[in-house]
Amino acid sequence: MSLAENRSAVGDDAAAQLVAGLPPPPAVWCSGLRKRYGKQQAVEDVSLEVDRGEVVGLLGPNGAGKTSVIKMLLGLVHPDAGEVMLLGRPAADPAARARVGYLPELFRYQPWLSAAEVLVLHVRLAGIGVSAQEQLDCLSLVGLADRAGDRVGGFSKGMQQRLGLAVALVAGPELVVLDEPTSALDPLGRVDVRDIVLALKSRGVAVLLNSHLIGEVERVCDRVVILDRGRVAASGTLAELLGQREVRLQLADLSPAAEERLAATGVVERAGDWFTVALAADEERTAVPDLVRDLVALGVRVHAVEPARISLEERLLGILRAGKEGDE
Amino acid sequence: MTTTRTVLTIAALTLREALRRRVVLALAVLTLVLLVLSGWGFSRVAAESGATTLTSGEARLTASIMLNLVMFGFSLIAALGTAFLAGPTLSGETESGIALAVLARPIRRSAVLLGKWLGLVGFGGSFVVLAGLAQCLVVRQTVDYWPPQPALALALLVAQTIVLLTLALLLSTAVSPMASGVVAVGLFGATWIAGVVGAIGASLGNDSVARVGTVSRMILPTDGLWRGAMRAFQDPSALVEFGGSEGQAFPFLSVAPLTITYVLWAAVWVAMIWGLAAASFLRKDL
Ligand SMILES: Nc1ncnc2c1ncn2[C@@H]1O[C@H](COP(=O)(O)OP(=O)(O)OP(=O)(O)O)[C@@H](O)[C@H]1O
Ligand SMILES: [Mg+2]
Numbered sequence: 001m002s003l004a005e006n007r008s009a010v011g012d013d014a015a016a017q018l019v020a021g022l023p024p025p026p027a028v029w030c031s032g033l034r035k036r037y038g039k040q041q042a043v044e045d046v047s048l049e050v051d052r053g054e055v056v057g058l059l060g061p062n063g064a065g066k067t068s069v070i071k072m073l074l075g076l077v078h079p080d081a082g083e084v085m086l087l088g089r090p091a092a093d094p095a096a097r098a099r100v101g102y103l104p105e106l107f108r109y110q111p112w113l114s115a116a117e118v119l120v121l122h123v124r125l126a127g128i129g130v131s132a133q134e135q136l137d138c139l140s141l142v143g144l145a146d147r148a149g150d151r152v153g154g155f156s157k158g159m160q161q162r163l164g165l166a167v168a169l170v171a172g173p174e175l176v177v178l179d180e181p182t183s184a185l186d187p188l189g190r191v192d193v194r195d196i197v198l199a200l201k202s203r204g205v206a207v208l209l210n211s212h213l214i215g216e217v218e219r220v221c222d223r224v225v226i227l228d229r230g231r232v233a234a235s236g237t238l239a240e241l242l243g244q245r246e247v248r249l250q251l252a253d254l255s256p257a258a259e260e261r262l263a264a265t266g267v268v269e270r271a272g273d274w275f276t277v278a279l280a281a282d283e284e285r286t287a288v289p290d291l292v293r294d295l296v297a298l299g300v301r302v303h304a305v306e307p308a309r310i311s312l313e314e315r316l317l318g319i320l321r322a323g324k325e326g327d328e
Numbered sequence: 329m330t331t332t333r334t335v336l337t338i339a340a341l342t343l344r345e346a347l348r349r350r351v352v353l354a355l356a357v358l359t360l361v362l363l364v365l366s367g368w369g370f371s372r373v374a375a376e377s378g379a380t381t382l383t384s385g386e387a388r389l390t391a392s393i394m395l396n397l398v399m400f401g402f403s404l405i406a407a408l409g410t411a412f413l414a415g416p417t418l419s420g421e422t423e424s425g426i427a428l429a430v431l432a433r434p435i436r437r438s439a440v441l442l443g444k445w446l447g448l449v450g451f452g453g454s455f456v457v458l459a460g461l462a463q464c465l466v467v468r469q470t471v472d473y474w475p476p477q478p479a480l481a482l483a484l485l486v487a488q489t490i491v492l493l494t495l496a497l498l499l500s501t502a503v504s505p506m507a508s509g510v511v512a513v514g515l516f517g518a519t520w521i522a523g524v525v526g527a528i529g530a531s532l533g534n535d536s537v538a539r540v541g542t543v544s545r546m547i548l549p550t551d552g553l554w555r556g557a558m559r560a561f562q563d564p565s566a567l568v569e570f571g572g573s574e575g576q577a578f579p580f581l582s583v584a585p586l587t588i589t590y591v592l593w594a595a596v597w598v599a600m601i602w603g604l605a606a607a608s609f610l611r612k613d614l
Contacts, residue, residue: 037613074432077613094434102432106425110341112348124337125433127330242489 003168025088026051027175028073033082035068042068044230046082050175053204055197057217059316060227064211067105069227070179073208074102087174098126101168105179105210107161111153115144118152119170122230126171135170142166143192157184163198175206178272182213194220226316228323241315245279247288250304251295258298265291276308334435338443339450346413346451355409359402359459363466366398370470385565391473392562395463399485399561402459403554406489407516410452414496415508422614423505431614440607445497445602452489457482473563481555481560484586486552487594492516495548495599498605501612504585519544523551556586 028050035043043065050056058066071077073084075091089096109118119135139145142162147155152163161184168176178197182190190213195221197207211217217224219239225235234241250273251258262268265287266278279287288305295302345353373390417442421427431437460482467473476483492512499508526541543551 071428071614076428076431078611094436096434098430099432102429104425106430108425108426110345110426110430112345121337121341122429123332124428124432125435127333127434164429168585307351322590 024052025085027054027087028208029085030069030073031083033069033072033084034080035065035072035077036080041230043072043079046227046230046232048225048232048235050206050208052174052206053201054223055201055207055209055221057221057224058208058210058227059212059214059217059224060233061299062277063229064227065230066227067179068230070105070177070208070210074100074177088188098128099174101173101174101176101271103161103164103168103176103181105183107164107184107233109152109167111151114149114151115139115155115166116148118163119166121198122167123171128171130171138166138170139163141169141196143189149256158186158189161185165193169176169196169200173205175208176200177208179210181209182211182216190216203317214311214313214316224312226319228277232324234319238312239313242310242312244308246309247279247291248306249275249276249277249292249295249302251275252301252303254300255298258295258300261291261294273327330434331436331439332463332466335443338440339447342417342444342447343451345417346447351409351451353411354481355405355455359406359455359462362398362401362405363459363462366394366463367466367470369394370467373469383390387471388473388563388565391467391471395467395473395475395561396558398463399460399481399557400455400554402463403485403488403557405459406452406456406485407492407550408513409455410448410489411496411512411516412509413451414444414448414493415447415500416505417500418497418609419500419503419508420505421488422612426614441497441602441606441609445494448493448497449490452493453486456485456489461484475561476564477560481557484553484557484560487591488550488557491548491550491553491594491598494601494605498601498608501593501605501608515548516550519548519551520554523555545590546593549590549597552586552590553594555588559585 017141026049028048030049031047033043033046034041046065046069048056048069058069060066068077072079072082073086073091074097075084075094084091086096087099091097103199110121113121116135116139119138123130123135136145136148139148142165144159144162144166147159152160154164161181165178165181168178178193182193185193194216197209200207201220201222207220209217209221221238223235223237252273259268262275262277268278271278277291288307290307292302356467369390373387373394418427461478464475464478467475487537495515496508496512499511502508503511522544523541524536526544529535529537529540541551
């Protein structure tokens with residue numbers, strides 16, 4: 001080996017070590033995405049990130065631009081502006097999608113093929129070796145094992161969506177994008193999807209999940225991004241978004257001084273003798289006992305104290321309503 | 329490497345679609361009907377000439393005209409078949425959503441388009457060759473006529489099919505599946521009629537009318553290729569029999585042979601339209 005070759009080999013090694021030492025690039029990274037359809041601004045300056053092994057929920061009302069964002073990530077729709085990286089590669093390069101599985105919102109597969117043939121087609125197009133047994137396993141995972149040889153044209157809507165899930169999962173993905181994966185599924189199928197997503201997460205596969213079923217999102221997602229009219233209205237981990245706690249109190253004999261004490265704790269809502277007090281996320285753990293002690297000292301009769309947790313649904317509605325009011 | 333695999337996979341898929349959707353079956357039945365009918369017609373011609381009511385020259389002329397007529401039927405079937413297959417295959421798939429899952433795979437859209445195109449060419453081409461060859465054999469069996477250049481004629485028919493399906497593919501990237509088929513077949517018919525009008529003009533010595541045919545043949549090369557194919561099917565003496573250049577007004581005989589330049593133009597035309605189709609398909613939002 002000549003000296004020059006030797007040196008370059010050492011250089012390559014060093015570079016490889018450097019790269020190996022770095023954390024893997026995020027599964028999805030996009031910045032400043034914009035898309036306009038005619039006069040309709042569908043997406044306006046959306047940036048988001050999905051880390052490896054992370055499950056991110058994409059929430060928002062109808063027409064918020066969720067599907068448009070997903071399609072831009074996958075190169076199905078051309079953004080007017082913005083950048084996308086998938087698994088560390090620019091999305092303009094089709095190879096970036098080699099390890100990406102996708103279940104479209106509008107799931108339709110070649111009706112003249114059988115379920116097994118659809119999987120064979122997708123495996124071939126993905127360019128990844130997946131054995132026939134693994135493909136069959138994938139079909140049984142979504143509950144279609146006994147329909148593998150049947151034509152897709154004869155499938156019910158829910159069965160087609162299950163097949164779509166199998167297609168998204170079949171080629172050993174490192175990122176799975178699911179656009180309303182349970183829209184056509186029965187309650188059992190929804191549980192199946194939840195288990196599948198959790199299994200993917202445990203294997204370190206990143207998932208971007210768009211759903212209107214907030215309970216579903218709340219159960220499986222690490223983080224949520226809320227889109228509203230093409231913009232990111234809020235985003236964060238569930239703990240960050242739901243960090244706000246509430247306490248409900250049933251009180252009698254309230255003096256003005258006691259009301260002041262309540263208002264000092266947080267925003268108060270009153271319904272009859274029930275008072276709901278919002279507590280700030282960073283409130284001391286002793287806030288509630290302190291409040292009760294002070295109220296009792298002020299002569300208030302305390303009938304009940306109940307902790308309450310804001311659900312993601314309430315939080316989402318709050319954010320969307322705030323956005324609407326801010327507009328007017 | 330991966331692109332080649334994509335192209336071949338999609339081409340095979342397109343062929344399988346034609347097979348599974350019973351397009352092949354429908355075409356086979358149609359072809360059989362046409363073959364039987366023409367066989368019957370040709371055997372009648374043979375019976376007449378056997379009774380020496382027709383001279384052998386007349387019989388050849390009749391055979392040439394009839395062969396061209398039946399071949400026109402085949403090219404029409406091929407045109408309709410491929411145009412209505414090419415339309416749904418692209419715009420139908422984008423409309424229904426089938427394309428979403430496929431194009432989200434690590435593949436180039438141009439490779440998908442090329443695969444579709446190749447599949448359609450394979451399908452339309454083999455139909456034309458098989459049906460055309462069967463027809464030639466029927467003619468030989470019944471009236472003992474064999475075209476002077478059967479291979480060239482069939483190749484030109486295949487070329488005509490390719491021209492039309494490329495056009496249908498371009499249209500299907502831009503308009504709805506049904507519209508693309510209708511427009512492609514409509515244009516095909518219009519150039520054929522323009523060709524006939526032009527030939528009438530030429531036989532009358534009217535240059536401006538003749539130009540109609542020439543121009544339409546440049547814009548959409550189906551009719552020019554079709555005339556070249558007819559020329560290769562028909563007996564050289566048939567034209568003389570029909571009355572020389574007067575014969576060029578007759579839609580099922582061709583006077584002028586095809587020039588190399590024209591064939592090259594047809595190839596360039598196909599490449600150009602394919603390029604446009606690719607550009608349009610690449611830009612499309614699904
Ligand atoms: N192909 C298209 N042509 C024209 N407008 C479109 C197209 N696709 C989306 N839009 C518009 O873009 C906006 C966002 O649509 P998108 O499908 O992304 O919403 P979404 O958040 O997925 O809604 P949903 O919850 O109903 O699925 C809508 O106003 C819609 O009308
Ligand atoms: Mg949507």
